Amino acid sequence: MEPDKRINIKGLVCPYTFVKAKLAIEDMEVGQVLEILLDYEEASRSIPNSMEDHGHKVLKVEKINDTDWIIQVRKERD
């Protein structure tokens, strides 16, 4: 799926990974999709969990190479 917005948070660790992702999705419209590129393994699990906690829909979590993950999240609520 083609995302509406992409952010690159490689190099960041928790909690700033989620802080950046949350701020990005706050500025989007309900129904839009955010794609997050990251390289911090723990965040590849914690960001999807936190996004679901906040009521959003995680569409994809994919390891794309030795170091990086891509997460796609659809904004479900303001």
Place this chain on the structure above:
Amino acid sequence: MEFTEEQLQRYSRHIILPEVGGKGQKKLLNAKVFIVGAGGLGCPVGYYLTAAGIGTIGIIDNDNVELSNLQRQIAHSVHTLGMPKVESAKRTFEALNPDVKIIAIKDRITKDNIIDLIKDYDVIVDGSDNFPTRYLVNDACVMLGKPLVSGAILRFEGQVTTILPKEGHCYRCLFEEPPPPGLVPSCQEAGVLGILPGVIGALQATEVIKLILGKGEVLKNELLIYNALNTTFRKVKVRRNPECPVCSDTPRIKELVDYSEGYCALR
């Protein structure tokens, strides 16, 4: 407004809360809160609101720091003895968070200056230690329609209530007139557990933050009573008095009243 990297770090634990987020943190950064008193209650209220990133904090007090204050007034120290309390507090708050603009006013709050002092603020906090000021602040907030978070402490017991004029009760719905001078002892006469204003002030600061965020429930039509000796919290229901002398639809009190005559605690 975009967050700086420093702000992202400082406020990260707020931003990740669903009830706060970046939007809520920006509300806090744009908010203006006025604190009456830089003593037992004003110190923790101002300290936590500064930490939370409230954009502008006005604080008024006419006293200077004394050694007997340091048992409970945590913004002051041996380094600021003799200094105006508001100046001492301003230094402490600015050291914690330079994001926050602190407006320190060394003065007594009176019926002649209160309206001008508080009119540009979003939320008012009463941390005063005497009845004349408590009634003055209540009446001014009712007249201006300003939310007021009121706190009081004595010995081992403290109270908190949040006044949303015309929506809920006001202080005069609870106690119509101040008690006669001398009937209720002051902290000076009766003592106060040093940590008590910390608990009550933290509760007041929490109420302020919820008012600004527009989240949760506040102590509207309720009085929360904390007893430190028994470790109990008790909520008492309070009704808005349809015949309240100041907040009813046909108020008897239409001008601010100065009750300070006869109260020796006022300096």
